[in-house]
Amino acid sequence: MPVQRGYRQACGVARGLDIVGERWSLLVVRELLLGPKRFTDLQQALPGASPNALSDRLRELADAGVLRRRQLPPPGNTRVYELTTWGHDLEPIVVALGTWALAAPPTPEQIFVSADSAMLTIRTYYVPTPDQPAQTLQIDLRDHGPAGTFTAHLTSSGAAVAHEPPEQPDAVLVTTTEALLAAFGDDDVPGLVAADAVITGDADVVRRLLSSVHVPPATDPR
Structure with missing residues (x-):
């Protein structure tokens, strides 16, 4: 499982967090809801994530079946990341989490919006x-x-x-x-x-x- 310290519980919440509970995972999903992106695009949208952390999350989410890597044909000829159908099913969860969190005012350091x-x-x-x-x-x-x-x-x-x-x-x-x-x-x-x-x-x-x-x-x- 992507989470190295898995919860070892069978309930859906624990199993879901084992898949997308690592830092940056759900934000990667958020950034792919509107379509595929290159690694550099994701870096721009997630400036606080180190290249290594972002690479780890992409690999883990791909291994779990949440997203996939795809090579664009020429003349693009570049690798992009896109959500699978199962990955897209996370949209209402991501939106509901964001709406729930709006009840709390942002802190002074929470200023960047992709x-x-x-x-x-x-x-x-x-x-x-x-x-x-x-x-x-x-x-x-x-x-x-x-x-x-x-x-x-x-x-x-x-x-x-x-x-x-x-x-x-x-x-x-x-x-x-x-x-x-x-x-x-x-x-x-x-x-x-x-x-x-x-x-x-x-x-x-x-x-x-x-x-x-x-x-x-x-x-x-x-």
Whole structure:
């Protein structure tokens, strides 16, 4: 089992922790929920993980069947890591854990947010508006470079998020992760622009996104 000091218990919780209980394991899963990534992509998203620790987690999760290594064909010709079907089944667990933890305010050192984490916030907490037409938004998180470009497809049933940019977006939003997260739950597009965001196309699409993402507020559970 990946966990070197296994719990040696038969219950599902203990067995699950034997598989994904090591440090960084669930964050690796989080980073692969939106699609495959190279080792360097994972390093960028998990800056606190040493190369050795990250390599160990990837090997252990692959051995357990949570993810797999795949070689891209030419011209890419690079190795990526992707979740298996069983690995993808962890998504509701990862999301539920994150939602549960939001009750505790972040500590001063808890400041980094990966690009995929921000996009999963949209996919998880977007509250759709009935009878609204489908709209597509390109989001460029400039603090994450090329890894920060995403498609957000907003429909009356939810928000779908993907890594690649859309072909014909209704709007393009260029901003920082911090500014985007701070704007969720409001429709203050001018305030977002004042935080150095750039919007091209239909600003109402950006307004719809901001006003429809409702992240549970932090409350001190103690």
